Amino acid sequence: MVKWLNVGIVQLALLFSSCATAADKPAIGDFGFDVGGMDCKVTPGDDVYAYANGTWARTTPIPPDKANYGQFTRLADINTARVGEILDDARRDSSSRIGAAYASYLDAARVEALGMAPLASWLARIDAIHDRSGYRAIVADAAALGVTLPLTAEIGPDDGRPDRYVPIVSQSGLGMPDRSYYLADGASMASARKAYTTWLAAMLGFAGQGDAATRAGAVMDFETAIAKVSWTPLRNRDASKTYNPTTLATLAHEAPGFDVGALFAGRVAAGDRVVAMQPDAIAAVAKIVASTPVDVLKDALRAHTLHAFADVLPDEVGDADFAFYGKVVEGSEKREPRQARAAAFVVDAMPDDVSRIYVARWFTPETKAAAMAMVKNIIASMDRRLDALDWMTPETKKRAHAKLAAFTPRIGYPDRWHDYTGLTMKADDLFGNAVRARRWKHDWELGRIGKAVYRWEWSATPMTVDAFANYPTIGITFPAAILQPPFFDPHADPAINYGGIGAVIGHEMSHQFDDQGAKYDEKGRLSTWWTPADDKAFRERTGALATQFDAYEPLPGMHVDGRLTLGENIADLAGLTVAYDAYKASPESRQAKTIDGFTPDQRFFLGWAQLWRLSYRDADLRRRLITNGHAPAVQRVWTMRNLDAWYAAYAVKPGQALYLPPEARVRIW
Incomplete structure (x- = not known):
């Protein structure tokens, strides 16, 4: 069990000192926020997203090879370029596995010259199926591929x-x-x-x-x-x-x-x-x-095989595949450049061989220490909030504290890397490389059957711009790639950092107590550990939040599904609430002054709003509203309308579009 509650406040103050030198200037703007992206003609109480991000939204086009564009995609592009640097270096090393894999993808001429030949033997196996026993015989290999x-x-x-x-x-x-x-x-x-x-x-x-x-x-x-x-x-x-x-x-x-x-x-x-x-x-x-x-089953296998390997076959296959999955499903106008696809291919094939180089070059011990200090402070805030809850019974609070104490924060990168010994990559065999990498990964997966959980293993690479909660391991994970501006900048104003990465940390922590995470106890077991009274009070509050999001209509005739997005909406609300409390308890908050006309509390909420600068193509937004557990970016920013502090910060008044009377504001954690 890891205990994080004795926070080193002095260390935190030093790491997030607002008295930065010129060399320590924030990466974005004067204090960590892009003021130029605002639309100050909009009243925050009418649309705080547009107020914080309106000019950015109007003037920032979605690139033709993207289904959406915002802070996540911008950082992903930066990381793709960094991975490209790693792979360009590796390509010059004849002994490098990742270099060989990268070279094989970039050799478009060879891919075109080979045509469909690499797939011929697999297609012949499908052709040879004549009955259901033949279909059953190919299932294992199809799964592996x-x-x-x-x-x-x-x-x-x-x-x-x-x-x-x-x-x-x-x-x-x-x-x-x-x-x-x-x-x-x-x-x-x-x-x-x-x-x-x-x-x-x-x-x-x-x-x-x-x-x-x-x-x-x-x-x-x-x-x-x-x-x-x-x-x-x-x-x-x-x-x-x-x-x-x-x-x-x-x-x-x-x-x-x-x-x-x-x-x-x-x-x-x-x-x-x-x-x-x-x-x-x-x-x-x-x-x-x-x-x-059986003939229909065979045709389904053929079509899905072509999709599975479209990216490592000639462009006529990849382009036809993109015509549906890229253009129709996501709304993108063109495929990503080959270099970007090559980098993604190598990362997917051998993620840890790339990751260990990435973190050595671009993730400093100072950033990891600063992020861990923030995590400790947010956990301490959550611990205090558990004590203050008026709807949770004492016996359940005790176990909730125990679960919080069992959290395992994982920052930057895993403690151990996978070893790809035995996985062969050839500079002249892209299709074969894809097959071998998939078989290696599938065999690794099957090799875990019945074993103790590998707690060192991550579900994402350090290059992933995202954060995660894992219910059975009670883990919260923050890859290196998300620990950079605008999410996190050790030289930015502390209010921006708390409203940014602080709220993200609180979000992932609170997933362990959302409408699904709350079903897992302090050992990570799916079990009933709340009293009926706790459950009833929780459902009343979360039901109100679901109803609030049901009312949002991002596309004409298409509303947010408040139940489908409930877990993420609970986490957003809790993350903001806990991060705000943590900021107000910090020495930085007590010393904070108005900067460029923005009060500390205003800057906190701007930190959250800046994270969600994100525009979607209609097709992508439609797909997300149907399938995705996250509400769209605009509505995620609007979550702050449930916090009393937001009303005070921006003088939000009755009659403004986002105003909620105090009794209608959802309060959970």
């Missing part, structure tokens, strides 16, 4: 026994982002279905199949049948409903139309424990597979 199948499997912590890994089976089989794309009414969904059928026909054509249009329709009918029995995103986010431990033999009996055991390549015995995420959907999908003609 990352080809979409009607059901899918992973190895993850067992929610009931979080110290051990368990095989997990889930619904799958859809080529479009969600069941709604197959089933929902409306012109946009109808257009997407038409475009997807065109894509299916194109992929079957690349696979050498005739009568592609008719056969594409049959695959579309097959996937539509799967969509009809698949769980919704809202149902899938319920940790209690998706945890259904059983045995492989029982699951196979309930889903006889699909060889579930083949997903694990024979490494799971009949009596071994597995978790079925959506039991009735799994059984229904298996039944659909059993009644579908």
